[in-house]
Amino acid sequence: MGEEYTKTSCVASIKQSPPVDFSKPFDIDWVEGKHILVTGGASGFGYGFCQKWAQAGASIIIADINTKAGSQAAINLKKETGNENIHFFHCDVTDWQSQAALFKEAARLSPHGGIDCVVANAGIAGKEPLHDRNKRLDAAEPKEPNLAVINVNLVGVLYTTYLALWWLEKNPGSKPCSPETDPAANKRDRHILLVGSIASLGPIVSQPLYGVSKHGVLGLFRTLRASAMLEGVRVNAIFPYFIETPILDAGARAVLAGGGMGKPEDVVDAASRLVADSSILGRGLCIGPKCKVKQQADGEWIVVSKESAGEERAIWEAYADDFEDTELFTQRLIKVLNGVVGMRGWIGMFKDLYGAIKYGIFG
Numbered sequence: 026m027g028e029e030y031t032k033t034s035c036v037a038s039i040k041q042s043p044p045v046d047f048s049k050p051f052d053i054d055w056v057e058g059k060h061i062l063v064t065g066g067a068s069g070f071g072y073g074f075c076q077k078w079a080q081a082g083a084s085i086i087i088a089d090i091n092t093k094a095g096s097q098a099a100i101n102l103k104k105e106t107g108n109e110n111i112h113f114f115h116c117d118v119t120d121w122q123s124q125a126a127l128f129k130e131a132a133r134l135s136p137h138g139g140i141d142c143v144v145a146n147a148g149i150a151g152k153e154p155l156h157d158r159n160k161r162l163d164a165a166e167p168k169e170p171n172l173a174v175i176n177v178n179l180v181g182v183l184y185t186t187y188l189a190l191w192w193l194e195k196n197p198g199s200k201p202c203s204p205e206t207d208p209a210a211n212k213r214d215r216h217i218l219l220v221g222s223i224a225s226l227g228p229i230v231s232q233p234l235y236g237v238s239k240h241g242v243l244g245l246f247r248t249l250r251a252s253a254m255l256e257g258v259r260v261n262a263i264f265p266y267f268i269e270t271p272i273l274d275a276g277a278r279a280v281l282a283g284g285g286m287g288k289p290e291d292v293v294d295a296a297s298r299l300v301a302d303s304s305i306l307g308r309g310l311c312i313g314p315k316c317k318v319k320q321q322a323d324g325e326w327i328v329v330s331k332e333s334a335g336e337e338r339a340i341w342e343a344y345a346d347d348f349e350d351t352e353l354f355t356q357r358l359i360k361v362l363n364g365v366v367g368m369r370g371w372i373g374m375f376k377d378l379y380g381a382i383k384y385g386i387f388g
Contacts, residue, residue, distance in 0.1 A: 040254055041307035042204035044342055045298070055208045055301040057082035060135040062128070064088045064118055064185055065147030067095040070220065070265070073293040074144060075111070076102060078300065084110030086131040088147070090117050110136060118147045118181030128188045139196035141214040142300055143189035148178045148220065148238075155233045178238030182219065186245065189217045194256040201257025206304045214303050217253070218296060219246050219262040226264055226311065226343055243309075250307030259306040261299040264343050265292045266313035311343040 056078050065071040067089035075085045079102050087102075089095035092115050099113040112134050116127045131140055151174030193199070199213035223229075224236045225243035246262040253260045295310045 040202065040204060041250065042305050045305060045308055045310065051298045051302050052209065053077070053081045053297055053301055055303070056297070058084075058136075058212050059141040059214060059300075060084045060086075060131070060137065060139065061142040061144065061300070062086040062088060062131045062140055063144040063146055064116065064181070066144075067091050067098045067113075070289065070292055070296075071144070071146040072098055073289055074146065074296055074300075076105070077293050077297055079106045079108045079111055081301075082108065084108075084134075084136055085112070086127075086134065087111070087113045088116040088118075088127050088131075089113070090115065090147075118185060119176040121184055124181075124184045124188055128192050132192060137197060137213075139199065139213070140189075140192050141196060141199070142216040142218065143185060143193065144218045144220065144296070144300075145182045145185040145189075145242075146218075146220045147181055147185075148222075149174055151177075151235055152232055153234055172234065174234045175238050178235070179241040182242055182245065186217060186219070186249070190253065190256050190258060193217070193258050199257075202254070202259035202303070202306055204304050204306055208301060208303045211303045215256070215258040216300065216303065217249070217258060217260045218299055219260065220296075221246065221262055221264040221309075223264060223266045223311070223313075246309060259303070261305060261307065262309040263292065263295050263299070264309060264311040266311065309343040311341045313341070 059078075061075075061078055061083050063071050063075055063085065066075045066085070066087035068091070071087075071089070075087055075098070079085050085102070085108075087095050087098055089098075092113075095113040095115065099111050102111045103109060114127050114130055115123075117123045128140070132138065151171070153171040153174060155170065193215040196213060196215055199215050200211075202215055219242055221242040222235075222239040224232070224239040229236055242262070243264075246260060249260045292312045295312050299305055299308065299310065
């Protein structure tokens with residue numbers, strides 16, 4: 026008879042906060058005074074984020090490849106909110122130098138000299154297939170695939186995240202993230218918000234490259250929320266379902282007819298909760314159609330009629346249990362990472378140790 030399996034949780038070790046309590050309100054005024062950088066901020070969700078947070082008194086950097094739309098967005102938001110700390114910076118997220126210049130300028134324009142939050146929002150809805158349906162069998166070789174969606178949605182996000190981890194740790198007056206943080210008193214922050222998609226959580230069969238890019242964002246989130254503590258940075262993510270925005274074309278709307286779509290305001294609300302509440306660490310929120318639900322005795326939720334008792338919700342947690350039960354390798358690696366945090370003075374030795382571990386694993 027085999028040994029009884031023992032469940033081992035690493036939640037405390039990675040400093041993950043408890044599940045998000047959606048019945049508990051958050052105060053949007055907690056973003057007042059924070060300096061927030063949003064890629065893809067000239068339109069769509071990005072503009073909605075900038076609008077909401079600028080109204081609450083945050084200073085905003087709108088980064089976008091569309092110079093005309095970005096410049097106009099900054100002008101409109103200043104006029105609408107009376108907030109002068111709103112700036113546009115042209116940025117091609119697929120270009121490393123362009124992003125490096127963006128972060129440098131964002132820090133320079135910051136009222137306090139640092140960056141509190143980075144939202145990796147820039148993305149495109151590329152529909153390029155991975156296979157050529159119009160291929161010629163007599164051709165000598167296939168034509169090169171268009172990987173723009175990978176470059177924008179994944180490589181661009183990796184550049185943004187890499188730079189964010191470097192700049193956030195340098196944020197003047199900030200402290201390492203903690204679930205015990207008081208968001209009302211904590212004006213400085215170190216926060217990365219990743220923007221995934223429902224395609225991060227399941228397949229969209231007609232768009233393999235888009236699915237690859239958004240699954241990559243999910244993988245980045247699931248990994249970083251356990252390791253970004255090295256820089257004292259908290260990492261959260263949102264995963265919107267099909268949302269009623271111009272990016273959703275007529276064909277997609279026809280396919281979804283009768284199935285319901287999410288609302289942009291629910292996406293903005295979910296992102297705002299994560300940005301405003303600095304005690305939320307390592308949580309991913311999925312945003313879909315609003316419906317009335319009721320929780321059963323076993324903890325599962327079921328959809329009920331509008332007349333039934335229950336609560337209306339459009340926001341749910343995704344991948345909430347990654348570190349509730351972990352295998353031995355993950356447990357040991359997290360202990361090493363915690364050791365690095367606790368022994369900053371011995372960082373050189375730990376770099377050597379990490380190099381040895383890496384060599385032993387990958388050769």
